Amino acid sequence: MTNRLSAPLTELAATLCAGGIEVFARLVTAVRAEWVGVEPVPGKRVYYANHCSNGDFVLIWTVLPDPLRRATRPVAGADYWTATKLKHFIGRDVFNAVLIDRTGEGPRERPVELMSEALDEGSSLILFPEGTRNLTDAPLLPFRTGLFHLAEARPEVDFVPVWIENLNRVMPKGEVVPIPLLCRVRFGAPLRIEIGEDRDAFLTRTRDALLAMSPEAAK
Amino acid sequence: MIPDLVTLLLWIGVILIVASVVGRVLRMRLSPNGENEGIENLVARIRAWWVMVILIAVAFLAGRTGVVILFALCSFAALREFLTLTNARRADHWSLAGAFFVVIPFQYLMVWAGQYGIYSIYIPVYVFLLMPIISALRGETQGFLVGVAEIQWALMITVFCASHVPALLTLEIEGYEGRGVLLIAFLIVVVQLSDVLQYVWGKLIGKTKIAPRLSPSKTLEGFLGGILSATAIGAMLYWITPFTPVQAAAMAFVITIMGFFGGLVMSAIKRDRGVKDWGHTIEGHGGFIDRLDSVVFSAPIFFHLTRYWWT
Numbered sequence: 001m002t003n004r005l006s007a008p009l010t011e012l013a014a015t016l017c018a019g020g021i022e023v024f025a026r027l028v029t030a031v032r033a034e035w036v037g038v039e040p041v042p043g044k045r046v047y048y049a050n051h052c053s054n055g056d057f058v059l060i061w062t063v064l065p066d067p068l069r070r071a072t073r074p075v076a077g078a079d080y081w082t083a084t085k086l087k088h089f090i091g092r093d094v095f096n097a098v099l100i101d102r103t104g105e106g107p108r109e110r111p112v113e114l115m116s117e118a119l120d121e122g123s124s125l126i127l128f129p130e131g132t133r134n135l136t137d138a139p140l141l142p143f144r145t146g147l148f149h150l151a152e153a154r155p156e157v158d159f160v161p162v163w164i165e166n167l168n169r170v171m172p173k174g175e176v177v178p179i180p181l182l183c184r185v186r187f188g189a190p191l192r193i194e195i196g197e198d199r200d201a202f203l204t205r206t207r208d209a210l211l212a213m214s215p216e217a218a219k
Numbered sequence: 220m221i222p223d224l225v226t227l228l229l230w231i232g233v234i235l236i237v238a239s240v241v242g243r244v245l246r247m248r249l250s251p252n253g254e255n256e257g258i259e260n261l262v263a264r265i266r267a268w269w270v271m272v273i274l275i276a277v278a279f280l281a282g283r284t285g286v287v288i289l290f291a292l293c294s295f296a297a298l299r300e301f302l303t304l305t306n307a308r309r310a311d312h313w314s315l316a317g318a319f320f321v322v323i324p325f326q327y328l329m330v331w332a333g334q335y336g337i338y339s340i341y342i343p344v345y346v347f348l349l350m351p352i353i354s355a356l357r358g359e360t361q362g363f364l365v366g367v368a369e370i371q372w373a374l375m376i377t378v379f380c381a382s383h384v385p386a387l388l389t390l391e392i393e394g395y396e397g398r399g400v401l402l403i404a405f406l407i408v409v410v411q412l413s414d415v416l417q418y419v420w421g422k423l424i425g426k427t428k429i430a431p432r433l434s435p436s437k438t439l440e441g442f443l444g445g446i447l448s449a450t451a452i453g454a455m456l457y458w459i460t461p462f463t464p465v466q467a468a469a470m471a472f473v474i475t476i477m478g479f480f481g482g483l484v485m486s487a488i489k490r491d492r493g494v495k496d497w498g499h500t501i502e503g504h505g506g507f508i509d510r511l512d513s514v515v516f517s518a519p520i521f522f523h524l525t526r527y528w529w530t
Contacts, residue, residue, distance in 0.1 A: 030296070030299065030498065030499075030500050032499050166303065169307065172309050172312060175312050177312075177316045177320070179302070179307070179312065179315045179316060179319065180295070180298075180299040180302075180319055181299060181302055181303045181307075182299060182300060182303040182498055182499070182506075
Protein backbone atom coordinates (compact mmCIF):
# COMPACT_ATOMS: atom_id res chain seq x y z
CA MET A 1 0.00 0.00 0.00
CA THR A 2 2.65 2.47 1.02
CA ASN A 3 4.65 1.52 -2.04
CA ARG A 4 1.78 2.18 -4.40
CA LEU A 5 1.22 5.58 -2.84
CA SER A 6 4.85 6.60 -2.67
CA ALA A 7 5.82 5.70 -6.24
CA PRO A 8 4.27 8.81 -7.88
CA LEU A 9 5.51 10.92 -4.98
CA THR A 10 9.04 9.61 -5.42
CA GLU A 11 8.80 10.34 -9.12
CA LEU A 12 7.64 13.88 -8.45
CA ALA A 13 10.43 14.40 -5.92
CA ALA A 14 12.94 13.03 -8.43
CA THR A 15 11.71 15.40 -11.16
CA LEU A 16 11.93 18.41 -8.83
CA CYS A 17 15.33 17.32 -7.62
CA ALA A 18 16.58 16.89 -11.20
CA GLY A 19 15.35 20.39 -12.08
CA GLY A 20 17.07 21.83 -9.03
CA ILE A 21 20.34 20.11 -9.84
CA GLU A 22 20.23 21.38 -13.42
CA VAL A 23 19.52 25.00 -12.39
CA PHE A 24 22.31 24.84 -9.83
CA ALA A 25 24.78 23.35 -12.32
CA ARG A 26 23.95 26.01 -14.90
CA LEU A 27 24.14 28.85 -12.37
CA VAL A 28 27.58 27.81 -11.18
CA THR A 29 29.12 26.81 -14.52
CA ALA A 30 26.97 28.29 -17.33
CA VAL A 31 27.96 25.01 -18.96
CA ARG A 32 27.97 24.87 -22.75
CA ALA A 33 27.97 21.76 -24.88
CA GLU A 34 30.10 21.63 -28.02
CA TRP A 35 29.07 18.80 -30.29
CA VAL A 36 32.29 18.67 -32.29
CA GLY A 37 32.31 15.16 -33.73
CA VAL A 38 28.78 13.96 -33.13
CA GLU A 39 25.24 15.32 -33.09
CA PRO A 40 22.96 15.24 -30.02
CA VAL A 41 20.71 12.55 -31.44
CA PRO A 42 19.56 9.29 -29.87
CA GLY A 43 21.61 6.18 -30.37
CA LYS A 44 23.25 3.39 -28.47
CA ARG A 45 26.16 5.29 -27.01
CA VAL A 46 28.70 5.18 -24.25
CA TYR A 47 29.80 8.71 -23.35
CA TYR A 48 33.23 8.24 -21.79
CA ALA A 49 34.82 11.23 -20.10
CA ASN A 50 37.74 12.51 -18.05
CA HIS A 51 37.05 12.40 -14.32
CA CYS A 52 38.33 15.16 -12.04
CA SER A 53 35.36 16.03 -9.90
CA ASN A 54 32.32 14.50 -8.25
CA GLY A 55 30.13 16.70 -10.42
CA ASP A 56 31.42 15.36 -13.75
CA PHE A 57 28.47 13.20 -14.71
CA VAL A 58 26.03 15.90 -13.55
CA LEU A 59 27.54 18.29 -16.09
CA ILE A 60 27.26 15.81 -18.97
CA TRP A 61 23.73 14.94 -17.87
CA THR A 62 22.85 18.68 -17.76
CA VAL A 63 23.91 19.41 -21.34
CA LEU A 64 22.15 16.40 -22.86
CA PRO A 65 18.85 17.40 -24.52
CA ASP A 66 15.86 16.07 -22.62
CA PRO A 67 14.99 12.93 -24.66
CA LEU A 68 18.64 11.86 -24.64
CA ARG A 69 18.98 12.59 -20.98
CA ARG A 70 16.11 10.32 -19.99
CA ALA A 71 17.73 7.47 -21.89
CA THR A 72 21.24 8.04 -20.50
CA ARG A 73 22.44 6.40 -17.30
CA PRO A 74 25.66 7.21 -15.47
CA VAL A 75 27.77 4.30 -14.29
CA ALA A 76 28.77 4.82 -10.67
CA GLY A 77 30.19 3.03 -7.66
CA ALA A 78 27.57 1.23 -5.59
CA ASP A 79 29.53 1.75 -2.36
CA TYR A 80 29.18 5.55 -2.71
CA TRP A 81 25.62 5.77 -4.00
CA THR A 82 24.05 3.39 -1.50
CA ALA A 83 25.81 4.87 1.53
CA THR A 84 22.89 7.04 2.70
CA LYS A 85 19.18 7.27 1.95
CA LEU A 86 19.60 10.61 0.18
CA LYS A 87 22.42 9.36 -2.03
CA HIS A 88 20.38 6.26 -2.76
CA PHE A 89 17.43 8.42 -3.83
CA ILE A 90 19.59 10.67 -6.02
CA GLY A 91 21.55 7.80 -7.53
CA ARG A 92 18.59 5.55 -8.27
CA ASP A 93 15.58 7.83 -8.73
CA VAL A 94 17.08 11.05 -10.10
CA PHE A 95 19.96 9.82 -12.24
CA ASN A 96 18.88 6.18 -12.65
CA ALA A 97 22.53 5.19 -12.25
CA VAL A 98 23.92 1.79 -13.12
CA LEU A 99 25.48 0.93 -9.78
CA ILE A 100 28.61 -1.15 -9.88
CA ASP A 101 30.40 -2.98 -7.11
CA ARG A 102 33.89 -1.53 -6.91
CA THR A 103 34.99 -3.41 -3.83
CA GLY A 104 36.14 -6.39 -5.87
CA GLU A 105 34.08 -8.81 -3.78
CA GLY A 106 31.59 -9.74 -6.49
CA PRO A 107 32.44 -11.69 -9.65
CA ARG A 108 34.74 -9.78 -12.01
CA GLU A 109 32.54 -9.90 -15.08
CA ARG A 110 29.50 -8.56 -13.24
CA PRO A 111 30.02 -4.80 -14.00
CA VAL A 112 30.30 -5.43 -17.74
CA GLU A 113 27.19 -7.59 -17.55
CA LEU A 114 25.23 -4.83 -15.81
CA MET A 115 26.34 -2.20 -18.32
CA SER A 116 25.54 -4.50 -21.26
CA GLU A 117 22.08 -5.11 -19.86
CA ALA A 118 21.46 -1.37 -19.61
CA LEU A 119 22.58 -0.90 -23.22
CA ASP A 120 20.34 -3.76 -24.34
CA GLU A 121 17.40 -2.04 -22.69
CA GLY A 122 18.01 0.95 -24.97
CA SER A 123 19.93 3.16 -22.56
CA SER A 124 23.11 5.06 -23.25
CA LEU A 125 25.80 5.21 -20.56
CA ILE A 126 28.09 7.80 -19.00
CA LEU A 127 31.36 6.16 -18.04
CA PHE A 128 34.66 7.29 -16.55
CA PRO A 129 37.24 4.85 -17.86
CA GLU A 130 39.98 6.14 -15.54
CA GLY A 131 38.01 4.35 -12.83
CA THR A 132 38.70 6.98 -10.20
CA ARG A 133 38.97 10.73 -9.94
CA ASN A 134 42.16 12.14 -11.42
CA LEU A 135 43.77 14.23 -8.69
CA THR A 136 47.19 14.37 -10.35
CA ASP A 137 48.66 17.01 -12.67
CA ALA A 138 48.47 14.62 -15.61
CA PRO A 139 45.61 15.42 -18.00
CA LEU A 140 44.34 11.84 -18.01
CA LEU A 141 45.13 8.68 -16.04
CA PRO A 142 45.62 5.34 -17.83
CA PHE A 143 42.29 3.69 -18.69
CA ARG A 144 41.07 0.66 -16.78
CA THR A 145 40.13 -2.34 -18.87
CA GLY A 146 36.36 -2.07 -18.32
CA LEU A 147 35.87 0.06 -21.43
CA PHE A 148 37.49 -2.64 -23.58
CA HIS A 149 35.48 -5.48 -22.07
CA LEU A 150 32.27 -3.53 -22.62
CA ALA A 151 33.23 -2.81 -26.24
CA GLU A 152 34.01 -6.49 -26.75
CA ALA A 153 30.67 -7.51 -25.30
CA ARG A 154 28.71 -4.93 -27.33
CA PRO A 155 30.77 -4.14 -30.46
CA GLU A 156 27.90 -2.27 -32.14
CA VAL A 157 27.95 0.50 -29.53
CA ASP A 158 29.35 3.98 -30.29
CA PHE A 159 31.96 5.20 -27.82
CA VAL A 160 31.80 9.00 -27.69
CA PRO A 161 34.76 10.81 -26.09
CA VAL A 162 33.62 13.67 -23.85
CA TRP A 163 36.03 16.23 -22.42
CA ILE A 164 34.86 18.16 -19.36
CA GLU A 165 36.73 21.43 -19.06
CA ASN A 166 37.29 23.46 -15.91
CA LEU A 167 35.07 21.59 -13.46
CA ASN A 168 38.10 20.55 -11.43
CA ARG A 169 38.66 24.27 -10.73
CA VAL A 170 35.02 24.75 -9.74
CA MET A 171 35.16 21.96 -7.17
CA PRO A 172 38.76 21.18 -6.20
CA LYS A 173 39.30 18.08 -4.13
CA GLY A 174 38.33 18.45 -0.49
CA GLU A 175 36.43 21.74 -0.92
CA VAL A 176 32.73 22.00 -0.12
CA VAL A 177 31.86 25.40 -1.61
CA PRO A 178 31.93 25.48 -5.42
CA ILE A 179 33.48 28.48 -7.21
CA PRO A 180 31.39 29.70 -10.15
CA LEU A 181 33.50 29.41 -13.31
CA LEU A 182 32.51 28.77 -16.93
CA CYS A 183 32.67 25.13 -18.02
CA ARG A 184 32.55 23.44 -21.40
CA VAL A 185 31.69 19.90 -22.38
CA ARG A 186 33.08 18.79 -25.76
CA PHE A 187 31.74 15.73 -27.55
CA GLY A 188 34.11 14.09 -30.05
CA ALA A 189 33.58 11.71 -32.95
CA PRO A 190 32.33 8.25 -31.92
CA LEU A 191 34.59 5.18 -32.02
CA ARG A 192 33.79 1.49 -32.31
CA ILE A 193 35.94 -1.49 -31.57
CA GLU A 194 37.47 -2.97 -34.72
CA ILE A 195 37.44 -6.65 -35.54
CA GLY A 196 40.34 -8.34 -33.81
CA GLU A 197 41.48 -5.15 -32.09
CA ASP A 198 43.31 -6.04 -28.89
CA ARG A 199 42.91 -4.46 -25.49
CA ASP A 200 45.87 -2.11 -25.50
CA ALA A 201 45.21 -0.86 -29.02
CA PHE A 202 41.56 -0.08 -28.23
CA LEU A 203 42.34 1.61 -24.92
CA THR A 204 45.12 3.70 -26.52
CA ARG A 205 42.85 4.71 -29.39
CA THR A 206 39.96 5.73 -27.14
CA ARG A 207 42.28 7.52 -24.73
CA ASP A 208 43.95 9.50 -27.55
CA ALA A 209 40.54 10.43 -28.95
CA LEU A 210 39.55 11.80 -25.54
CA LEU A 211 42.81 13.73 -25.12
CA ALA A 212 42.28 15.26 -28.55
CA MET A 213 39.13 16.92 -27.16
CA SER A 214 41.04 18.72 -24.38
CA PRO A 215 41.84 22.44 -24.75
CA GLU A 216 45.58 21.66 -24.47
CA ALA A 217 45.31 19.58 -27.64
CA ALA A 218 43.49 22.42 -29.40
CA LYS A 219 46.41 24.81 -28.88
CA MET B 220 9.56 59.75 -14.47
CA ILE B 221 7.13 57.22 -16.00
CA PRO B 222 6.02 59.24 -19.09
CA ASP B 223 9.63 60.10 -20.02
CA LEU B 224 10.74 56.52 -19.42
CA VAL B 225 7.94 55.23 -21.63
CA THR B 226 8.87 57.73 -24.37
CA LEU B 227 12.50 56.62 -24.19
CA LEU B 228 11.58 52.92 -24.25
CA LEU B 229 9.32 53.54 -27.27
CA TRP B 230 12.23 55.17 -29.10
CA ILE B 231 14.48 52.23 -28.26
CA GLY B 232 11.72 49.91 -29.45
CA VAL B 233 11.55 51.78 -32.77
CA ILE B 234 15.33 51.54 -33.20
CA LEU B 235 15.25 47.81 -32.47
CA ILE B 236 12.38 47.23 -34.91
CA VAL B 237 14.29 49.09 -37.62
CA ALA B 238 17.42 47.08 -36.78
CA SER B 239 15.47 43.83 -36.89
CA VAL B 240 13.97 44.70 -40.28
CA VAL B 241 17.37 45.68 -41.67
CA GLY B 242 18.83 42.44 -40.30
CA ARG B 243 16.03 40.40 -41.85
CA VAL B 244 16.45 42.10 -45.26
CA LEU B 245 20.25 41.71 -45.20
CA ARG B 246 19.85 38.06 -44.34
CA MET B 247 17.35 37.49 -47.17
CA ARG B 248 19.64 39.21 -49.65
CA LEU B 249 23.10 38.05 -48.58
CA SER B 250 22.72 35.03 -46.36
CA PRO B 251 19.51 33.12 -47.12
CA ASN B 252 21.00 29.81 -45.95
CA GLY B 253 23.07 31.20 -43.10
CA GLU B 254 26.31 31.20 -45.11
CA ASN B 255 27.43 34.75 -44.26
CA GLU B 256 28.87 34.69 -40.76
CA GLY B 257 28.85 38.47 -40.33
CA ILE B 258 25.13 38.71 -41.13
CA GLU B 259 24.26 35.75 -38.90
CA ASN B 260 26.17 37.36 -36.05
CA LEU B 261 24.37 40.66 -36.66
CA VAL B 262 20.97 38.96 -36.53
CA ALA B 263 21.94 37.08 -33.34
CA ARG B 264 23.16 40.32 -31.79
CA ILE B 265 19.92 42.16 -32.56
CA ARG B 266 17.92 39.29 -31.08
CA ALA B 267 20.04 39.42 -27.92
CA TRP B 268 19.51 43.19 -27.78
CA TRP B 269 15.75 42.62 -27.61
CA VAL B 270 16.22 40.35 -24.61
CA MET B 271 18.59 42.77 -22.89
CA VAL B 272 16.34 45.78 -23.48
CA ILE B 273 13.29 43.93 -22.18
CA LEU B 274 15.17 42.79 -19.06
CA ILE B 275 16.45 46.30 -18.37
CA ALA B 276 13.00 47.80 -18.97
CA VAL B 277 11.41 45.39 -16.51
CA ALA B 278 14.10 46.19 -13.93
CA PHE B 279 13.53 49.94 -14.46
CA LEU B 280 9.82 49.59 -13.94
CA ALA B 281 10.49 47.56 -10.78
CA GLY B 282 12.47 50.49 -9.38
CA ARG B 283 15.57 50.51 -7.23
CA THR B 284 15.27 46.91 -6.03
CA GLY B 285 14.87 45.63 -9.58
CA VAL B 286 17.84 47.58 -10.90
CA VAL B 287 20.07 46.54 -7.99
CA ILE B 288 19.18 42.86 -8.45
CA LEU B 289 19.73 43.05 -12.22
CA PHE B 290 23.22 44.51 -11.84
CA ALA B 291 24.12 42.17 -8.98
CA LEU B 292 23.35 39.28 -11.35
CA CYS B 293 25.40 40.95 -14.11
CA SER B 294 28.30 41.29 -11.67
CA PHE B 295 27.97 37.62 -10.76
CA ALA B 296 28.07 36.57 -14.42
CA ALA B 297 30.92 38.96 -15.24
CA LEU B 298 33.03 37.85 -12.25
CA ARG B 299 32.43 34.23 -13.24
CA GLU B 300 33.76 35.01 -16.73
CA PHE B 301 36.70 37.02 -15.48
CA LEU B 302 37.93 34.49 -12.94
CA THR B 303 37.62 31.68 -15.50
CA LEU B 304 40.48 33.35 -17.38
CA THR B 305 42.73 33.95 -14.35
CA ASN B 306 45.27 31.74 -12.66
CA ALA B 307 43.13 31.39 -9.53
CA ARG B 308 44.95 28.92 -7.31
CA ARG B 309 43.70 26.21 -4.98
CA ALA B 310 44.99 28.31 -2.08
CA ASP B 311 42.69 31.17 -3.10
CA HIS B 312 39.60 29.00 -2.77
CA TRP B 313 38.11 30.85 0.17
CA SER B 314 38.97 34.24 -1.29
CA LEU B 315 37.18 33.23 -4.48
CA ALA B 316 34.17 31.89 -2.62
CA GLY B 317 34.06 35.10 -0.58
CA ALA B 318 34.24 37.21 -3.74
CA PHE B 319 31.10 35.58 -5.09
CA PHE B 320 29.05 34.88 -2.01
CA VAL B 321 30.02 37.72 0.35
CA VAL B 322 31.44 40.65 -1.62
CA ILE B 323 28.77 40.79 -4.37
CA PRO B 324 25.74 40.58 -2.01
CA PHE B 325 27.24 43.04 0.49
CA GLN B 326 28.30 45.61 -2.11
CA TYR B 327 24.87 45.62 -3.74
CA LEU B 328 23.06 45.64 -0.41
CA MET B 329 24.97 48.79 0.48
CA VAL B 330 24.16 50.32 -2.90
CA TRP B 331 20.50 49.47 -2.37
CA ALA B 332 20.60 51.06 1.09
CA GLY B 333 22.29 54.15 -0.35
CA GLN B 334 25.29 53.82 1.99
CA TYR B 335 27.74 55.86 -0.10
CA GLY B 336 30.31 55.93 2.72
CA ILE B 337 30.49 52.12 2.65
CA TYR B 338 29.97 51.02 -0.94
CA SER B 339 32.50 53.50 -2.32
CA ILE B 340 35.33 52.09 -0.16
CA TYR B 341 34.25 48.55 0.71
CA ILE B 342 36.08 46.82 -2.16
CA PRO B 343 39.02 49.26 -2.62
CA VAL B 344 39.80 49.31 1.13
CA TYR B 345 38.26 46.50 3.16
CA VAL B 346 38.28 43.71 0.59
CA PHE B 347 41.67 44.88 -0.69
CA LEU B 348 43.17 44.33 2.75
CA LEU B 349 41.17 41.38 4.05
CA MET B 350 41.22 39.07 1.05
CA PRO B 351 45.01 38.62 0.83
CA ILE B 352 44.91 37.77 4.53
CA ILE B 353 42.46 34.96 3.84
CA SER B 354 44.63 33.69 1.00
CA ALA B 355 47.80 33.99 3.09
CA LEU B 356 46.32 31.88 5.87
CA ARG B 357 46.52 28.87 3.53
CA GLY B 358 50.31 29.21 3.70
CA GLU B 359 50.85 28.66 -0.03
CA THR B 360 53.32 31.25 -1.38
CA GLN B 361 53.74 30.22 -4.99
CA GLY B 362 51.94 32.61 -7.32
CA PHE B 363 50.58 34.49 -4.31
CA LEU B 364 50.79 38.05 -5.64
CA VAL B 365 49.44 37.09 -9.06
CA GLY B 366 46.47 35.27 -7.54
CA VAL B 367 45.58 38.00 -5.08
CA ALA B 368 46.07 40.82 -7.61
CA GLU B 369 43.91 39.08 -10.19
CA ILE B 370 41.03 38.58 -7.79
CA GLN B 371 41.20 42.21 -6.63
CA TRP B 372 41.29 43.46 -10.21
CA ALA B 373 38.37 41.24 -11.13
CA LEU B 374 36.34 42.55 -8.20
CA MET B 375 37.15 46.19 -8.97
CA ILE B 376 36.02 45.86 -12.58
CA THR B 377 33.11 43.47 -12.38
CA VAL B 378 31.64 44.40 -9.01
CA PHE B 379 32.87 47.78 -7.79
CA CYS B 380 32.68 49.61 -11.11
CA ALA B 381 29.52 47.83 -12.28
CA SER B 382 27.73 48.65 -9.02
CA HIS B 383 28.11 52.36 -9.80
CA VAL B 384 25.37 51.98 -12.40
CA PRO B 385 22.59 51.24 -9.85
CA ALA B 386 24.33 53.62 -7.42
CA LEU B 387 23.19 56.46 -9.69
CA LEU B 388 19.73 55.92 -8.20
CA THR B 389 20.99 57.02 -4.79
CA LEU B 390 22.16 60.45 -5.94
CA GLU B 391 19.93 63.21 -4.61
CA ILE B 392 19.79 65.82 -7.36
CA GLU B 393 17.66 68.89 -6.79
CA GLY B 394 14.63 69.01 -9.06
CA TYR B 395 15.38 65.48 -10.31
CA GLU B 396 13.76 63.48 -7.51
CA GLY B 397 12.47 60.05 -8.46
CA ARG B 398 13.98 60.17 -11.94
CA GLY B 399 17.18 58.26 -11.16
CA VAL B 400 16.50 55.39 -13.55
CA LEU B 401 16.54 57.91 -16.41
CA LEU B 402 20.12 58.80 -15.48
CA ILE B 403 20.98 55.11 -15.77
CA ALA B 404 19.12 54.96 -19.07
CA PHE B 405 21.16 57.95 -20.32
CA LEU B 406 24.44 56.24 -19.40
CA ILE B 407 23.55 52.88 -20.91
CA VAL B 408 21.90 54.22 -24.07
CA VAL B 409 24.73 56.64 -24.89
CA VAL B 410 27.56 54.21 -24.18
CA GLN B 411 25.95 51.25 -25.94
CA LEU B 412 24.90 53.36 -28.94
CA SER B 413 28.45 54.64 -29.11
CA ASP B 414 29.68 51.01 -29.33
CA VAL B 415 27.15 50.24 -32.06
CA LEU B 416 27.86 53.48 -33.97
CA GLN B 417 31.63 52.92 -33.80
CA TYR B 418 31.00 49.52 -35.36
CA VAL B 419 28.71 50.99 -38.04
CA TRP B 420 31.01 53.93 -38.91
CA GLY B 421 33.98 51.57 -38.90
CA LYS B 422 32.25 49.21 -41.36
CA LEU B 423 31.22 52.12 -43.60
CA ILE B 424 34.36 54.26 -43.83
CA GLY B 425 36.90 52.65 -41.49
CA LYS B 426 40.46 52.50 -42.84
CA THR B 427 43.04 53.48 -40.23
CA LYS B 428 43.45 50.91 -37.50
CA ILE B 429 43.87 52.37 -34.02
CA ALA B 430 45.19 49.37 -32.15
CA PRO B 431 45.70 46.52 -34.60
CA ARG B 432 47.28 44.27 -31.98
CA LEU B 433 44.54 44.74 -29.39
CA SER B 434 41.40 45.01 -31.42
CA PRO B 435 41.74 44.74 -35.20
CA SER B 436 38.18 45.96 -35.80
CA LYS B 437 38.67 49.36 -34.13
CA THR B 438 39.43 52.13 -36.61
CA LEU B 439 40.09 55.85 -36.23
CA GLU B 440 37.14 56.67 -38.51
CA GLY B 441 34.83 54.40 -36.52
CA PHE B 442 36.11 55.89 -33.28
CA LEU B 443 35.57 59.53 -34.33
CA GLY B 444 32.26 58.86 -36.07
CA GLY B 445 30.93 56.80 -33.17
CA ILE B 446 32.04 59.16 -30.40
CA LEU B 447 30.76 62.28 -32.18
CA SER B 448 27.40 60.83 -33.20
CA ALA B 449 26.87 59.32 -29.74
CA THR B 450 27.74 62.68 -28.19
CA ALA B 451 25.16 64.33 -30.42
CA ILE B 452 22.56 61.78 -29.37
CA GLY B 453 23.53 62.39 -25.74
CA ALA B 454 22.89 66.12 -26.22
CA MET B 455 19.49 65.35 -27.75
CA LEU B 456 18.66 63.21 -24.73
CA TYR B 457 19.16 66.11 -22.31
CA TRP B 458 15.43 66.05 -21.48
CA ILE B 459 15.80 62.83 -19.50
CA THR B 460 18.75 64.16 -17.49
CA PRO B 461 19.31 66.96 -14.97
CA PHE B 462 21.77 68.49 -17.49
CA THR B 463 21.43 71.28 -20.06
CA PRO B 464 21.99 70.23 -23.70
CA VAL B 465 25.63 71.40 -23.59
CA GLN B 466 26.26 69.64 -20.29
CA ALA B 467 24.60 66.50 -21.61
CA ALA B 468 26.88 66.61 -24.66
CA ALA B 469 29.96 67.01 -22.44
CA MET B 470 28.88 64.11 -20.22
CA ALA B 471 28.12 61.95 -23.25
CA PHE B 472 31.55 62.79 -24.68
CA VAL B 473 33.32 61.76 -21.45
CA ILE B 474 31.47 58.47 -21.04
CA THR B 475 31.84 57.44 -24.67
CA ILE B 476 35.59 58.11 -24.49
CA MET B 477 35.82 56.08 -21.27
CA GLY B 478 33.71 53.38 -22.88
CA PHE B 479 35.97 53.19 -25.92
CA PHE B 480 39.13 52.83 -23.85
CA GLY B 481 37.39 50.42 -21.50
CA GLY B 482 36.76 48.17 -24.46
CA LEU B 483 40.41 48.50 -25.45
CA VAL B 484 41.67 47.55 -21.97
CA MET B 485 39.39 44.53 -21.76
CA SER B 486 40.52 43.48 -25.26
CA ALA B 487 44.13 43.63 -24.06
CA ILE B 488 43.26 41.16 -21.30
CA LYS B 489 41.50 38.87 -23.75
CA ARG B 490 44.51 38.90 -26.11
CA ASP B 491 46.81 38.22 -23.16
CA ARG B 492 44.75 35.14 -22.31
CA GLY B 493 44.38 34.06 -25.92
CA VAL B 494 40.60 34.18 -26.20
CA LYS B 495 38.27 36.00 -28.57
CA ASP B 496 35.30 36.43 -26.24
CA TRP B 497 34.88 36.52 -22.48
CA GLY B 498 32.21 33.86 -22.52
CA HIS B 499 29.39 32.29 -24.46
CA THR B 500 26.36 33.33 -22.46
CA ILE B 501 24.92 36.05 -24.74
CA GLU B 502 24.24 34.77 -28.25
CA GLY B 503 26.18 36.76 -30.87
CA HIS B 504 27.89 39.02 -28.34
CA GLY B 505 30.06 36.58 -26.42
CA GLY B 506 30.03 37.01 -22.67
CA PHE B 507 28.59 39.55 -20.26
CA ILE B 508 31.91 41.41 -20.10
CA ASP B 509 32.00 41.76 -23.89
CA ARG B 510 28.78 43.74 -23.61
CA LEU B 511 29.44 45.51 -20.31
CA ASP B 512 33.08 46.57 -20.68
CA SER B 513 32.36 50.09 -21.88
CA VAL B 514 29.56 50.70 -19.35
CA VAL B 515 31.73 49.44 -16.51
CA PHE B 516 34.56 51.82 -17.37
CA SER B 517 32.33 54.86 -17.74
CA ALA B 518 29.92 54.28 -14.83
CA PRO B 519 32.15 55.34 -11.88
CA ILE B 520 33.37 58.46 -13.71
CA PHE B 521 29.83 59.40 -14.71
CA PHE B 522 28.68 58.77 -11.14
CA HIS B 523 31.35 60.96 -9.55
CA LEU B 524 31.12 63.80 -12.06
CA THR B 525 27.36 63.93 -11.53
CA ARG B 526 27.74 63.63 -7.77
CA TYR B 527 30.39 66.38 -7.63
CA TRP B 528 28.59 68.99 -9.73
CA TRP B 529 24.92 68.22 -9.33
CA THR B 530 24.45 67.20 -5.69
